[in-house]
Amino acid sequence: MNHYRYKFKKQKLEEYLASGDYSGAIALTERPYRLDRFMDFMDDVAGTEEFCKLAADVWIDSENIHRNLDEWREVWSMVGSSNREWLHDDQEWEAFQSLPEHFEIYRGIGVEGAVRGLSWTTDVDKARWFADRNANLAGVDIDAEPILLTGTVNKSDVIAYFLQRGESEIVVLPEKVELIRRESLF
Structure with a gap:
């Protein structure tokens, strides 16, 4: 059963990433790895409302912010004051x-x-x-x-x-x- 579940999740993840459904890709990723997943494609959506919504969702869902301070500093440095409303x-x-x-x-x-x-x-x-x-x-x-x-x-x-x-x-x-x-x- 676990093998089929893994295979299904992997296939869905590939589909989400190929179609640009980054929200779906993040949701399918296990919680401790969601920031890593977001960072894989964040340059693709930088400066957009989607970037801000995804950054906010991953942040709010994270429990160990302190383990990734450098990464979070990078994410938040990409949010300009003019688009903070999107968060x-x-x-x-x-x-x-x-x-x-x-x-x-x-x-x-x-x-x-x-x-x-x-x-x-x-x-x-x-x-x-x-x-x-x-x-x-x-x-x-x-x-x-x-x-x-x-x-x-x-x-x-x-x-x-x-x-x-x-x-x-x-x-x-x-x-x-x-x-x-x-x-x-x-």
Whole structure:
């Protein structure tokens, strides 16, 4: 049965790629490899609404952003400020538009190296939740501590504002965040 399933998926994937159905190709790809699949053809759709929709879908569906920071920096660097609206659904875009020109954002980390991440939130309680989660997931052989980071950012530097998954997630390059506070949650 598994052999037939693999063969069917492989054939469908080839069909999707040949026809330019990149969304179908990504959906058929196992979750940990979706960013790799997207990067295989992202140059083909760069600068388009399809590129932005696919980038947003793969990002929102990803669990281990930190493992692919360089790749995600490359993806997000290809989204110009004039087409950021394409990353969002109507509710998210409206929420993004209502943000002030300069505002506080939060990031919950569990290990020191995670300070330079791309994912922040406007919800301090969600950041605290991530700090606890990330510290607990770090493992026994890693020096982990739940830490709440507070920063400020200019709205013009925000790449995306995703409301899906209830995270009020701000996607921003770390060098665009001014870190103003670091608080241990122990």
